[in-house]
Amino acid sequence: MQATINAITQILGRENVFDDPATCLALARSASYHQGKTFVPFACAKPRHIREAASLLSFCNQEGIPVVFRGGGTSSLLPAQPQREDTLLILSTGLNRILAINPENMEAIVQPGVTVAELAQAAAQKALFFPPQPWSAAVATIGGAIAVNAAGTGFLKYGPITNYINALELLLPTGQILPCHGANGFGISSGPPIASLLAGSGGAFGFIGTCALRLLPIPPHQGWIIARFPDFKALSSCVTALLPIGVVSLELFDRLTAAQLLGSPAESPLLAIEIQGENAEYETVEIVAQHGGAPIPLPEYTEKRAAILPGLFSAKGPFILTQVASPPAQLSILLEKLQELAADTPLAVMGHAGIARLQVAIFADKTRATTISSELFRLSLLLNNALEKETDLALSPDAWLAQHSELQSVARQMQKSLDPGGILPPLPPLA
Amino acid sequence: MKHLTPYQLHKLDACSACGLCLPVCPTFAKTGLETASPRGRVALASGIAKGEIKPADTLQAFLTCTLCGKCAKVCPADIPLASIFFGIRKGLAGIPLTRAQRLWPALLTANQKAVDFLQAPLALAASLFPKSTSMPPLAQELFSYATPTEKADVLLFPGCLVRRFNPRLVDLSIRLLEKLGCSVILHPALVCCGRPLAVQGKSIARALRKNFALLQKMDFSILSSPCPGCLSMFREIIPNMAELSTEERQFAAELSAKCVDISTLALQKLPRDINPGPRSAHIWWHRPCLLDDGANYAEMQLLRLAGCHISMPSDSAQCCGAALNCVDLQKFHPPKEESTEPWHTPSKKYPLARMLPAEIRRQAQGSGAEAIVGACPACLLKITGASTPLDRLPMAHALEIWAQLLLEEPFPWRSGA
Numbered sequence: 001m002q003a004t005i006n007a008i009t010q011i012l013g014r015e016n017v018f019d020d021p022a023t024c025l026a027l028a029r030s031a032s033y034h035q036g037k038t039f040v041p042f043a044c045a046k047p048r049h050i051r052e053a054a055s056l057l058s059f060c061n062q063e064g065i066p067v068v069f070r071g072g073g074t075s076s077l078l079p080a081q082p083q084r085e086d087t088l089l090i091l092s093t094g095l096n097r098i099l100a101i102n103p104e105n106m107e108a109i110v111q112p113g114v115t116v117a118e119l120a121q122a123a124a125q126k127a128l129f130f131p132p133q134p135w136s137a138a139v140a141t142i143g144g145a146i147a148v149n150a151a152g153t154g155f156l157k158y159g160p161i162t163n164y165i166n167a168l169e170l171l172l173p174t175g176q177i178l179p180c181h182g183a184n185g186f187g188i189s190s191g192p193p194i195a196s197l198l199a200g201s202g203g204a205f206g207f208i209g210t211c212a213l214r215l216l217p218i219p220p221h222q223g224w225i226i227a228r229f230p231d232f233k234a235l236s237s238c239v240t241a242l243l244p245i246g247v248v249s250l251e252l253f254d255r256l257t258a259a260q261l262l263g264s265p266a267e268s269p270l271l272a273i274e275i276q277g278e279n280a281e282y283e284t285v286e287i288v289a290q291h292g293g294a295p296i297p298l299p300e301y302t303e304k305r306a307a308i309l310p311g312l313f314s315a316k317g318p319f320i321l322t323q324v325a326s327p328p329a330q331l332s333i334l335l336e337k338l339q340e341l342a343a344d345t346p347l348a349v350m351g352h353a354g355i356a357r358l359q360v361a362i363f364a365d366k367t368r369a370t371t372i373s374s375e376l377f378r379l380s381l382l383l384n385n386a387l388e389k390e391t392d393l394a395l396s397p398d399a400w401l402a403q404h405s406e407l408q409s410v411a412r413q414m415q416k417s418l419d420p421g422g423i424l425p426p427l428p429p430l431a
Numbered sequence: 432m433k434h435l436t437p438y439q440l441h442k443l444d445a446c447s448a449c450g451l452c453l454p455v456c457p458t459f460a461k462t463g464l465e466t467a468s469p470r471g472r473v474a475l476a477s478g479i480a481k482g483e484i485k486p487a488d489t490l491q492a493f494l495t496c497t498l499c500g501k502c503a504k505v506c507p508a509d510i511p512l513a514s515i516f517f518g519i520r521k522g523l524a525g526i527p528l529t530r531a532q533r534l535w536p537a538l539l540t541a542n543q544k545a546v547d548f549l550q551a552p553l554a555l556a557a558s559l560f561p562k563s564t565s566m567p568p569l570a571q572e573l574f575s576y577a578t579p580t581e582k583a584d585v586l587l588f589p590g591c592l593v594r595r596f597n598p599r600l601v602d603l604s605i606r607l608l609e610k611l612g613c614s615v616i617l618h619p620a621l622v623c624c625g626r627p628l629a630v631q632g633k634s635i636a637r638a639l640r641k642n643f644a645l646l647q648k649m650d651f652s653i654l655s656s657p658c659p660g661c662l663s664m665f666r667e668i669i670p671n672m673a674e675l676s677t678e679e680r681q682f683a684a685e686l687s688a689k690c691v692d693i694s695t696l697a698l699q700k701l702p703r704d705i706n707p708g709p710r711s712a713h714i715w716w717h718r719p720c721l722l723d724d725g726a727n728y729a730e731m732q733l734l735r736l737a738g739c740h741i742s743m744p745s746d747s748a749q750c751c752g753a754a755l756n757c758v759d760l761q762k763f764h765p766p767k768e769e770s771t772e773p774w775h776t777p778s779k780k781y782p783l784a785r786m787l788p789a790e791i792r793r794q795a796q797g798s799g800a801e802a803i804v805g806a807c808p809a810c811l812l813k814i815t816g817a818s819t820p821l822d823r824l825p826m827a828h829a830l831e832i833w834a835q836l837l838l839e840e841p842f843p844w845r846s847g848a
Contacts, residue, residue: 020488021484021485021488022466022471022475022484022488022489022491022492023464023465023466023471025474025475025478025483025484026465026466026468026470026471026472026474026475026492027465027471028474029448029474030448031447031448031449031450033447040483072450072453073448073450073465073470074449074450093463094463096463117454136449136450136451138451138453138454139450139451139453139454306451306507307449307451307507308507309447309449310446310447310449310451310506310507310508311507311508313445313447313508314442314445314446314447314507314508314509314510315508
């Protein structure tokens, strides 16, 4: 092991390789709510140049050392942590330079270790706006945000980070640096946008290097309206009514998460609506009132929103976090089913109501939580078969899962061809 | 882990590693190292408690913590991080100290009147040598003690730094409080609050017992101090210490409820008809980390009333790092010539301890302010000590400025002193 560390030191320099027990233990865990076992990496490496990272990867490939990439370590669903003892943790935080902000191209060129907040701040100085702002933006890195396809508050209007990748470099275990273009990149007008495949891959296809990201003009004044609803039914109908007027974000909170948000016990669910423009407020408040909602004052909403999951973890004990999604029109059915499930096992629900993608915290042991989480996945499939209905492909969830596992194996084959030595982290499971 | 209370141990498990504490941590901002961040330190504390790591391996992580407590203020899980880090320090064996630092426990808990007696000749001797920028001079004249009475509205706890380096603050505080209609007790035999000793990982039992024995005899409704370090010690740290007995814990809780910052008190009692001064000074406000939000608000209100135009930093991760000077960090900064990491800056004695105040001075200079104003005697010493021949921006305690509202004092940096 010492020989390996010496060799890595040769590549990166002594000050960028950490093999002391304190650093390894401190970096062993990331902010994921999955209750998995923690493995301590044998060393952590912090490359300072993209080329160093490429040589490091090719060295690990030669020696067969499994690697895991870590940015800010703040993803709540995909853990940036080793799955076995002999892993090398590669930190992207050393690659933290903003190379250019080009207002002419509405584009930012950044290294993967730049935090999302740093990029947003640099863009704002040139009167530009980077829409994906996950709740952990101050710590989350661009590389990590792409690896988990983060979206943040404006998911409904702006979509996840994959929409903003013009191009990026993919570092392969072979030491190659592949330039990949995104859906709206410059220069290439046809061919599949390979960069989009990397969004949400959890680093399974390689290390994300320098990225070219799309920027937008700064939007008009934004604000939040927080409204209390008597029940989920009223809330869902309000969501459906608000979608056509073009709000930026619609987030729902059940009683447990609303209590965390308000800091006091809550009797009814909440909806947080982010609006843009001068006249949106009047229209929104009117629609909310028509559906039985009552706006409440809630200063510092964004800070409080970021603190919900960790606060819940501390107040109610450990949980396992999973996601469930449906078309927005089925939101009320989805919420009804969740309420039925909550009768047996305590659940906390919050998330993007506008696209009906909810985060569900399951307060149960791992086996029970896995059962519930697969039940929720089947439920998502049942509610989400619009495409199949239109095309006469109506499938039962079982048949869908069988087909999808084939799709997964295609993805695995792709990973294998990029990473023949099998040193990269595994593909994240379907959920 | 006998140095942590069961509650603190329980709270260690409540950390979900969300990372909301990282942006406010001054040492993480400077180094980018996980071991120099609250999240990393909690992981290590929990590792020590579970026996996953030897305490000796975590020395660098915990000794580079400035104990500013900003992380505890933003923690969504309400983990009492500052008091946990104090507890962990006590369990760390082999904290390196310089010879002078080893004398602290004896000096700070000795009979303070005897130390006062030594101070005048020492200060005189020191003044004969050329002035060094790194060490501020001891005060030559001590404050004149008020007669120790047993009953009053406010007990003024001067704190060692004020007593030794800035005794003028005590005179000012007493005159101010009396002008505001409060009677004040100032007891000469009170010793150190224990903060510097706890930072060194030493037991504070001796200081605590001496102080508690005196305090129990006195009748007061408010405990105040010009030093937010002493107040935060009484308010948050001492009541959560694992080494207290049941009676001591109860008394510590009573004391904790009596703590009020001097600025909060002044703002409450200030006559309504006071005339706000014309805006006549541009200052850089260095918010002491240990000042809570209410006191910070009060300080800024009072400064504005006293005619100050205030500039302040945009980032929240600023700390002068005074706690880093309580231990000997030299062996944790091995010189590495080829490195570009500020952490490993070669040939400087305590790079991190120097970088933190230098950053504050740099920003204050850039703002065009005519003085830096803080409200903590430790920041005052640290930031004044970081001045260079090219940067002689004066620093003052906020009390010295807003005292002019009632006492007709000039701005301290304009008084020619």
